[in-house]
Amino acid sequence: MLAAEAVAFPNFLTAIKQPDSFVGRMALRALVSTSRATRDGLLDPGSLIRAGLGDVLAESAARANADADPWHAMAVIETERVFRRLGHWARVLSSQVRGHAERQAMRLWATSDRRGAWLAGAANRLRARFPAAGGEEQGAILRCLTELRADVTSLFPHLPDRRSPWWTDAVRALRWSKSPVVGPVLAGQAVRLARKTRTHGRAATVLSALRGHACHETERVLLRSVGATNPALRHAAVGSLGWWPPFDPDRVVRALRTARTDPDNQVRRSAVSALARLGERPALAEVTAGLHSEEPAIRADTAARVAAEELTWLWPDLETAAAADDSDTALAACESLERLREGLFGFAM
Missing domain, CATH: 1.25.10 (Leucine-rich Repeat Variant)
Structure with missing residues (x-):
């Protein structure tokens, strides 16, 4: 809510015009938070459009260059997302706001080619920036690359160091790795982490990342984890099934149908979703x-x-x-x- 109030403040654009300053970076973070909350239905899009959300996003995206940091990159991503939703929003907004939405959409449409070209090269620029960045920025880069579904394999010739503050962000980003090696390696790490209760949280993070890696090793580990005693592990494992045609369809479907009767509500919900992904009609x-x-x-x-x-x-x-x-x-x-x-x-x- 505070971020939304800041974005609506008349002088907010002044901060956006200085993206490399401390105040500018804080403004970009507030802008991204406001945009996400609006898309998630937590804030009224009509009020934000009336306050000029589209215009502020357009201004921030126009100032993105090849040296833009991950916070600026996230603002460009949110600009593109809002542009693609303004038409939907305009249809359900009051007539007083609709004109603002249509005008802001036209402004964003006029720069869509430049924005698209910038986004096409964003992943490469962020990967190049990663080694020399500070810890906080590295975490932000990984989160941004995850939003772009970019391959981060080149950043990690070995598994991410578990002592790194951005370890969780790195594992989540590895979901989108295209390397055939990553799936089995992550599956092995999930098994090792699941052996100790104190590392079950990390094991769940790795199990969730396995949904992006279709291989026999991954499926075996997920099926094994579906029967774990910790509901967090069961939830992560069940939620990572059904993202590819199973190598052992009978066993996978049987495990998911069993999970539908799990005592944990989140596990049951994930089981239904996994079965629905596989096209089961009741689910x-x-x-x-x-x-x-x-x-x-x-x-x-x-x-x-x-x-x-x-x-x-x-x-x-x-x-x-x-x-x-x-x-x-x-x-x-x-x-x-x-x-x-x-x-x-x-x-x-």
């Missing part, structure tokens, strides 16, 4: 029912779940929800559609 029907709930909060939560779990089978259902009369449901569904689209195509479309 898809269960998720779809949430989009048709009488409770607006449940509809919005389900829309967010569809995007987070990448349940592309339900794309048509999201499009129906996006046309709903209830503005909160429509906005949540539009956000989920854009997240699915970004997950499939990146910023290329």
Whole structure:
């Protein structure tokens, strides 16, 4: 909320125009936080558009150059995301705000080619910046590269040092590694970390990253972890199944159906989502029912779940929800559609 108030302050643009200063970096962080909260439905998009959110984002993106740090890069990413959502927002906003949204969308559209070209080279620039950066900036770089779904294998010839403050960010970023070696190596680390109770939290982080690595070793470790005594490990393992056609379909489906009766609610929910990713009709029907709930909060939560779990089978259902009369449901569904689209195509479309 404080970040949103800062963005709406008349002199906020002055700070944005000095992105390399301490105040400018703080302003960029506030801008990114506000944009994310608006997309997540935590802030009213109408109020932020009236305050000129699109104009501030356009100003920040226009000042990004080849030396831009990860906080500036995140602002450019959020600029592109808001640009792709302004059309959706305009449809459900009041007529008094709609004109502001359309004007801001036109301003962002005019610079979309430059922004697209900048984003296309952002991952390479951030990877080159990583070795010489300080610890805080390295963590920010890794989080930014994760948002871009960029391959960070070249940054880690060996597994990330567990003593590093950004270890968790590094493991999450490795989900998007394209190296066939990373999956088995991470799977082995997950097994080692799961042996000691005090490292179960780290083990869960590694298990979650395995969803990006389709290989026999990964699937075996995930199936083994589905039966762990710690619910955090079970949740991470179950949530990492179903992201690729199983090597052992019968065993995977059997494990997921068993997980649907787990005493932990988060494990049960993840099991349903995994089965839905694999196209199981009862699981898809269960998720779809949430989009048709009488409770607006449940509809919005389900829309967010569809995007987070990448349940592309339900794309048509999201499009129906996006046309709903209830503005909160429509906005949540539009956000989920854009997240699915970004997950499939990146910023290329």
